[in-house]
Amino acid sequence: MDVDTVLWSRLVTGMTLGFHVIFATLGVGIPLMIAIAEFIGIRKKDHHYTLMAKRWSRGFVISVAVGVVTGTAISLQLALVWPNFMKLAGNVIALPLFMEVFAFFFEAIFLGIYLYTWDRFKNRYIHWLLTIPIVAGAGMSAVFITTVNGFMNQPGGFTMEGGQFTAVDPVQAMLNTATFSKVFHVLSSAYLTSAALLAGIAAFTMLRKGVSGYHKKALKLMMGVVLVFGLLNTSTGDLSAKFLAEHQPEKLAAAEWHFETESGADLILLGWLNAEHEVIGALHLPKFLSFLAFGDFNAEVTGLNEYPLDEQPPLLVHYLFDLMAGIGFALLGISLLYFLFVFWKKRNELNKWLLRVIALGAPLAFLGVELGWFYAEIGRQPWIIRGYMRVEEAATTSPSVRILFFLFLLLYIVLGAVFVLVLRRLFNNNPAEAEMEKWMQHAGDNTTEKGEHER
């Protein structure tokens, strides 16, 4: 089999997923933020929050558009680039894929209604209620698709007979051992990242244009969400590590450069490897890996050398893991610092340095998501279905896949560039303050609002 087409297949899929995950994260996370803002706006009768919901949802649609089309791309690519995988696994993963489409359908319907009915209901809570199916649909599609990924890591719910999956139990395949920790980590990181992004935008705008009531409120609200989901995210991350230690020890061992099985294993931060696979220049936290993995400083952690060489994941994943975890803690730290400043009267929580750090948190959060996914996926190599099918057995044999890589690369560059341009035009030419003023002038006059969401 031609190694080259396999590598190109990997690259096409990796690139598409890497691009899609940005918009998928936004697609899962932002609706919750919109729902929270609109609810507070109605509750407190504070127009700033309602405006937040409106402006966020306007930006959100644009990102949904890119998310939808890249999502369509990846779901088709599954069959186009990995035909053998789909032929084998289609028997088992069809159910969650199908359910994901339903969840997405549900979300799509209500998103359309939500966007075009801002002023159609007398009771404003009715319009707010429309966010519930959107948040639920977005969350559920993440849940279902993550169960598919869970299955690829921890296949179950079938028996293997003559190269075919038989006696399939689709529900058991969905509720595989990896699903639980994965789902919660994916959801919490999506909410964390979206909140970090919106907080970062508010901080960035205040840095450039000075403090304003609207952005101050947005920052505080989103930092609160960052704090909550930062805490949740670290605990679900811990859960995932414990899952790995028990069920996928080679992935954890590769991430920690843990070669020899031993009890009381050290946690290794950064560093590098020499030719003899010895760790140099790393920070060792004695016995912490055992604690991280099993909640016991003296527990035995399986080492990578227990696995045959051709079943070991690449050792590069160590850096991905360390950076992802580092970013997770950094985001939590930033939000803690912010609230420390808020409650500690002598300090100004809106000082330039803190705002800069918060603004930096937004791209960092996305980097964290990317690193986390790359760790999860590269850490599973060489398997596509762990223990059952290797990646090179699953890929297409068509040499055209190389050309397609460049075609898709071009597509994503164009999409990404236009996405940024459109968002800039949408928000830079129409700052929140100006929009608020325009809006307040027309308050009470119901007819003027309508033009806004039409062409």
Added chain:
Amino acid sequence: MSYELIGISVLWLFLYGYLIVASIDFGAGFFAFYARLTKRDHLINRLISRYLSPVWEITNVFFVFFYIGMVGFFPDTAYYYGSGLLVPGSIAVILLAIRGSFYAFENYGSKNNIVYLFLYGATGLLIPASLSVALTLSEGGFISEQGETVSLDYWGLFTDPLSWSIVGLAIVSVLFISGSFLAFYASRAEDHSALKLMRSYALFWSTPTIIIALTAFIYLGQHNERHFQNMMDLWWLLALSVGFFMTAMWLLYGGRRYGLAFICIMLQFFCAFFAYGIGQYPYILDPYITIQSSVTSPSMGFALVVVFIGGMCLLIPSLILVFRLFLFDADYVKGMK
């Protein structure tokens, strides 16, 4: 009824649903661009965007639904179609991506950009063309399997009159369906100038639709005798289809009952599409995949049918809500909401 039969019926129904909603969308893109070129865009653009903006995502889901369901019920299709369609499928994906995102960019972001409008119009014709390749492949003769490798005979595909007539049929029916729907929508909005324009578009595209349909049918007979014979046995469905077409033409020509005319066109395509599908039974890909040979395990089939019924219980009320809010709400259609 067995799972595979339920499965393929449901999927065929969804493909039909996609055919209708996507045609409206794709054709609208072309009409919007064409109207801009001929400086008549002020007549119909508002009409088009009022209907399409809330529903464009739903259109897309119909498509995803179809092929995820296909792979779910019939995993073998992923292997053959996946391998064979790598290039045309990827092109369709890229076109869909351009269309969907640029449509949103234009509609919610920067407005009235001629480049976006061009992409929107051009992809509206290219996507049906690239997707219809899958239908041509299902007739057999273009995909060959040698050992582990499944390959597509591009030369055969490009030189076969059948594939071109199917592509042509896809494009003209998109324009016909879309034109007649938008005429109906304009008549609801009581927008007389848009109605006049859309009615003329619909009437114009009706003739090529029926001619190319007949041409494709004849070429099908030369390419796949079995499928042709099966469809001839279903002559009454085809006759019904032609009957609905005549009724629709009569109504459109008379310039009244546009809603009924559109329903007739939907029924026309329904009959033809199901005659085509039933005629192909039991093959999904002649001669490699039959419905019986490739079906998924019974437990998965059962689970999929259960999920499908549950999903429909959620979706149908939601879809009714969308239609009531945006399609049958007279005030919204007229632009008062």
